[in-house]
Amino acid sequence: MITVLPVETPGLGDRTYLAHDGSVALVVDPQRDYDRVTALADAAGVRITHVFETHIHNDYVTGGLALAREVGARYLVNADDEVSYERTPVRDGQVIEVGDTLRVRAIHTPGHTHTHLSYALQAGGEQVAVFTGGSLLYGSTGRPDLLGPDHTDTLVRAQWRSARRLAEELPDETAVYPTHGFGSFCSATQATGLASTIGEEKRTNTALTADEESYVAQLLAGLDAYPAYYAHMGPANSGGPGKPDLSAPSVADPAELRRRIEAGEWVVDLRDRTAFAAGHLAGSLNFGLDGQFVTYLGWLIPWGTPLTLLGESAADVAEAQRELVRIGIDRPAAMATGGPGDWAGGEPLAAYERAGFGDLKAALAGDDDFVVLDVRRDQERAEAHIPGTVHIPIHEVPGRLDEIPAGRVWVHCAGGYRAGVVAALLHARGRDVVAVDDSIDNALGLGLCPATPAARS
Known part of the structure; x- marks a missing residue:
């Protein structure tokens, strides 16, 4: 048999x-x-x-x-x-x-x-x-x-x-x-x-x-x-790639984490986007293990940039390492475990708002001045989109930051994951952001997108 x-x-x-x-x-x-x-x-x-x-x-x-x-x-x-x-x-x-x-x-x-x-x-x-x-x-x-x-x-x-x-x-x-x-x-x-x-x-x-x-x-x-x-x-x-090294990286204290962020390195928080938005180490980025972590991190990171991983547990860091070696990011520069309070070393935590498409609809009907950034791919955008929004696919955002108008930015995708990634990226660069953590189906149901449903995140 x-x-x-x-x-x-x-x-x-x-x-x-x-x-x-x-x-x-x-x-x-x-x-x-x-x-x-x-x-x-x-x-x-x-x-x-x-x-x-x-x-x-x-x-x-x-x-x-x-x-x-x-x-x-x-x-x-x-x-x-x-x-x-x-x-x-x-x-x-x-x-x-x-x-x-x-x-x-x-x-x-x-x-x-x-x-x-x-x-x-x-x-x-x-x-x-x-x-x-x-x-x-x-x-x-x-x-x-x-x-x-x-x-x-x-x-x-x-x-x-x-x-x-x-x-x-x-x-x-x-x-x-x-x-x-x-x-x-x-x-x-x-x-x-x-x-x-x-x-x-x-x-x-x-x-x-x-x-x-x-x-x-x-x-x-x-x-x-x-x-x-x-x-x-x-x-x-x-x-001819060799056997991967999955041993744990060295542990970074708050001072080292701050130094790495200030040096322009990537310090990535592996928690889900809800926890990250509520409070995180200022300057850190968010690629949650609950989504297409390695695809989007590998897509956006400037190749060769030192990478430090922040996880609630050593197991979370190990999971991220395993995914990273699959695309040739073999050795993280460092790691830290626990929570944002441990990583910040007494410094204030950063945070930003999360919202749904219902909240966005209400905001659009008000007097607030803000921009809506759609970070879905071109084909998703062609299927359905909110009129008047700025469209920059997620993978193009790092190279097109100067095209995002000044002021508050509401970021959306099709399901929330990519919006969370981009919101964290913009927030780390000092932008005022709101991450729309919602299904595009709800935008369609609310009449925000006058077309057929787009692909899921």
Whole structure:
């Protein structure tokens, strides 16, 4: 019996897979913190003998090389990928024997990258699964624009052909196991569902139901911005990242925290946005662990800026560290635990208001002079927006601060998380802010947005 176990990384919207026959195992697309995979293998009593990469990843730093070295497994990467480490090169059509029962066939499926491979898994002569990486996703495909505009047209058309190749060569009952598509910005459009088969994708996936031109037009129209840290992932993965260091950083006292803030370093409070708004260390920023912490911190931080983490507990800091190493932010400069009173060392705490869209509507009807800042992405804004608001997508805010008019700023997004991030950023720079912590659906219901609902945060 073949068992396929997904290892979820919800902060990045990805999955790693461990597949085994009860004796030996293979791993596909392991995240940097691969101790989760080895723990799963140990619990199942299986030995990892092969580690496969579907592609050189753009949204995270791989743990594949370090995992393979630690457990003595073969590390399989496309022979055409230019990497600086020794690996077992694999090409289209090659079949790899894994133990006595598992056979893996490499299938060249360009589209997300030029050298992307999918891996079709056979057991007992039957096709049981295909690991599709950033090719065929649930109801979608991987985006084709991450290598730059010069490659997008070639890759989007290759992606359509790759999806069709998988559908033509594999039986309908073949289980589909993509790496991306669970919230990852590597997905061209929002993927649907948590499980699927080739047959189901034939019925529902635009890449398999639409003609090439319709697919291309629809996919390209759905592309939006992706995190800035993606630019650093490919080089890191081609260079061969090592095992992450998850040991605790040094502890900073209030004086050191103040010094770091005054030096322009990032001191990040990991508490939720409600607690942060009520009272926090002046000058600190807020990326709560309750939201897309690593995506937005990695997107906004100037790469290489020293980072200090503030958590209510050491466990919170450890959780943040684990998420950060996945995108190559390996060692925080320092940490502190407890609460804002502990971190401020007797100095007054900073705070700002939170409000709902009902409060905003009432304020708009009054005489107060303020600006409303919408920090959602362009496509969300196009679907529905409050007339008269200033629009700067969250990832552009740090570089466009001078475009935000003077005076009080009400910040909103679609659900509250991004508004909290930006409110903290502006408040740390001396702006008077109100964070709108509410669902955009309520703005629609109140008549503030005369259109259809925007995407959620």
